[in-house]
Ligand SMILES: [Ca+2]
Ligand SMILES: [Ca+2]
């Protein structure tokens with residue numbers, strides 16, 4: 407194997423290392439199947455909150471079907487996502503799982519997203535800032551529902567955050583909560599893969615192609 411071939415192997419190794427690091431970053435927060443309560447219709451499988459320089463991207467997968475609140479489907483998804491944007495339990499308020507179940511999540515919820523109990527299905531859920539005695543409405547958050555998942559996008563400009571947040575969520579039906587994620591404690595947001603990493607991954611794949619060529623020669 408010539409010098410070019412060795413260079414390709416080094417490139418490939420570096421690329422695999424970077425790819426593995428990124429798959430660790432993109433790991434979903436898992437939640438057990440079958441750990442529901444109440445009417446048990448909504449069962450969270452996992453949840454993920456990632457950020458880039460512009461947005462927080464919030465998504466969750468469910469064992470059950472889910473639909474946007476307000477459609478009248480039994481699987482219409484209701485609930486709350488708590489966002490501790492300064493990762494400080496002493497600012498903001500208690501998480502909804504603490505309020506509803508006496509959990510102790512160590513979240514100081516500065517903002518929460520409510521899956522609205524009254525709005526028609528309009529592709530939006532509502533962002534509130536924690537406050538006493540009332541929590542002011544901040545903005546609508548665009549959300550897309552798929553058969554067993556949803557994905558919502560919160561502009562960082564709205565919550566004034568650097569992208570790192572602690573979060574937790576409670577989901578259920580219109581009849582009440584069914585599942586918490588995480589069950590005890592909180593999860594922390596992650597960065598989405600950077601374009602520079604994608605470039606490295608791309609150059610590694612080109613390297614792999616080159617390596618095959620040099621072997622075939
Ligand atoms: Ca679950
Ligand atoms: Ca806080």
Ligand SMILES: [Ca+2]
Pocket residue numbers: 437438441450585586587588589
């Ligand atoms: Ca759970």
